[in-house]
Amino acid sequence: MHLDVQQSIVALSLLAAVAAMLALAPTLRIPFPILLVLGGLAIGLVPGMPNVELNPKLIFFGVLPPLLYGAAFFTSLRDLRANKRTIGLLAFGLVIATTLGVAVIAHTFVDGLTWQSAFVLGAIVSPTDPIAATAIAERLGVPRKLVAIVEGESLVNDGTGLVLYRVAVLAVVAGSFSFVHTSGLFVVTAAGGVAVGLAVGWVVRQVRRRLDNPPAEVTISLLTGYFAFFPAEMIGVSAVLAAVSAGIYLGWYTPELTNAQVRLQGVAVWEIVQYLLNALLFVLVGLQLPVVVDALGQIPNARLLSYAALVSGTVIVVRFGWVFAVINAPKWIARRMSSWRGAVFLSWAGMRGALSLAAALALPLETDSGGPFPGRDLILFLTFAVILVTLVGQGLTLPFVIRVLGLEDDGMDAREEAKARIRAAEAALARLEELVEEDWVRDDTAERMRGMYRFRTDRFHARFDDGDDGAIEARSQDYQRLRRELLDAERDAVLGLRRAGTISDDVWYRVARDLDLEDQRLDI
Structure with missing residues (x-):
């Protein structure tokens, strides 16, 4: 009982620490994954701090499915297609x-690693984690194409890396290796994972097509990653690619299946779930490093540091070499970058994170012969070292690299958004004229709607035309300030009724929700 209370206190303390660090990240202007890793490392070094024992299966089967599915669901399929050759060569x-x-390198220079164990290490540290890189890139205005490549690469290479990892671990556990058998297993595992994911996606699509219940639909959305992950794992194919495939499939079709309420609730829930799960994983990365180092007490620290530098350096150098080879490849192999600056950014944005952590912790303790998994503690240490070097080292220096390279936002997202909103407003105006001809709407009401939509199209035309019409933009800003003042007055009035007991809390929340939604629209 005492142990349960202590574990609960530790868990709550970690959640409180995560909340505090997330609040501090914008003030310190440090991407939250980096701050969380450093914070976790600092917590782990506190004297008397109990070791946080991680259950690898909890991370692998409990945390990864929704993270992988969510990342795939919100990925742009158009961007994946547009950059498919570059992403494919990287992923x-x-x-x-x-x-x-x-x-x-690991087998040659790291004592105690067999060839099979060295391949396991290589597979573990091969997938990238885009969270820190994209957070920095979007804040500093990196061209959308580069961000799309980083996100697309990470999405696909998660599956590739874990398929290699699975094959390598099986070779270590079984104690044998066959190139032909391994190659065939790689293809079957990957293709099977994609097939399972698409099948699950199709089934979920048919189910959601028949539903009209927002809480049920959002719940199914949260569980879909598990629906794809577990069957794939049970039949021995890539569970990661299954979750990713289901996410991409449903991300494309779901907007046609859901109404406004489901979309609003779903996006809000998914943002919180992804944010919290990623935050906990990054803190756990920092917390586990002291535990792993203690397990290697028989190896001098200087030697461990040299191993860490060697493996981390290899990861970085191989990425630089491969990226520059890709951008200089013939056009039929990959679309060339417009400049070498983009290649430098892509090379420096190859950070490792949650997936490598989960894969390392999920290593079995024993082989089929009953002996210990060879080099397991070393693999764990070197994985954590690569995560720290790439995530913290490259992450903290990436803003400097972006500024030195002179990368700037190409405005593609803003232009496309303006174009979409103009098209939507024009479609509304066209439909309004049809309704007027059918005597479906009164003239004075129609005129008010015309004025609203024309103002909206003028405003976005100004943005689309690179903001030449400053008068329209100034008028828009005046409207936003005035409308917010009026919304605040409405909110205060309704809140006064609630305090006086004139209206119930249910009424307050319904009215406040409408006011909040209108407030949010002003940022568009």
């Missing part, structure tokens, strides 16, 4: 190159 070719490069 498949670079993962294999990194696995081989790390395996060769």
Whole structure:
């Protein structure tokens, strides 16, 4: 009982620490994944702090499915298609190159790692984590194409890396290796995972097509990652690619299946779920490093640091070499970058994170023969070292690299958004004229609606035309300030009724929700 209370206190303390660090991140202007890792490391070094024992299966089967599915669901399929060759070469070719490069260096220079164990290490550190890189890139205005490549690469290479990881671990556990068998297993595992994911996506699509219940639909959305992950794992194919495939499939079709209430609730819930799960994982990365180092007490710290530098350096050098090879490849292999600056950014944005952590912690303790998994503690340490070097080292210096390279926002997102809103407003005006001809609406009401939509189209035309019409933008800002003042007055009045007991809390929340939604629209 005492142990349960202590564990509960530790868990609540960690959640409180996560909340505090998330609040501090914008003030310190440090991407939250980096601050969380450093915070977790600091907490782990506090004297008397109890070791946080992680259940690898909880991370692998409990945390990864919604994270992978959510990332895939909100990924732009158009961007994946537009950059498919570059993403493919990075997500498949670079993962294999990194696995081989790390395996060769680790087996050659790290004492105690067999070839099979070295390949396991290479597979673990081959997938990238885009969270820190994209957070920095979007804040500093990196061209959308580069951000899309980083996100797309990470999404696909998660599956590639874990398929290689699965094959390598099986080779270690079984104690044998066959290139032909391994290659065939790789193809079957990957293709099977994609097939399971698409099948689950199709079934969920049919179910949601028949539903009209927002809480049920959002709940199904949260569980879909598990629906794809577990069947794939049970039949021995790539569960990661299953979750990713289901996410991409449903991300494309779901907008046609859901209403406004489901979309608003779903996006809000998913933002919180992804934010919290990622935050906890990054804190756990920092917390586990002291535990892993203690397990390697028989190896001098200087030697451990040299191993860490060697493997981390290999990961970074291989990425630079591969990225520059890709951008200089013939056009039929990959679309060339407009400049070498984009290649430098992509090379420096290859950070490792949650997936590598989960894969390392999920390593089995024993082989089929009953002996210990060879080099397990070393693999864990080197994985954490690569995560720290790439996430913290490269993450903290990435803003400097972006500024030195002179990368700037190309305005693509803003132009496309303005174009979409103009098209939507024009469609509304066209439909309004049809309704007027059918005597469906009164003339005075129609005129008010015309004025609203024309103002909206004028405003976004000004943005689309690079903001040449300053008068329209100034008029828009005046309208926003005035409308917010009026909304605040409405809110205060309704809040006064609630305090006086004139209206119930249910009424207050319904009215406040409408006012809040209108307030949010003013930022558009």
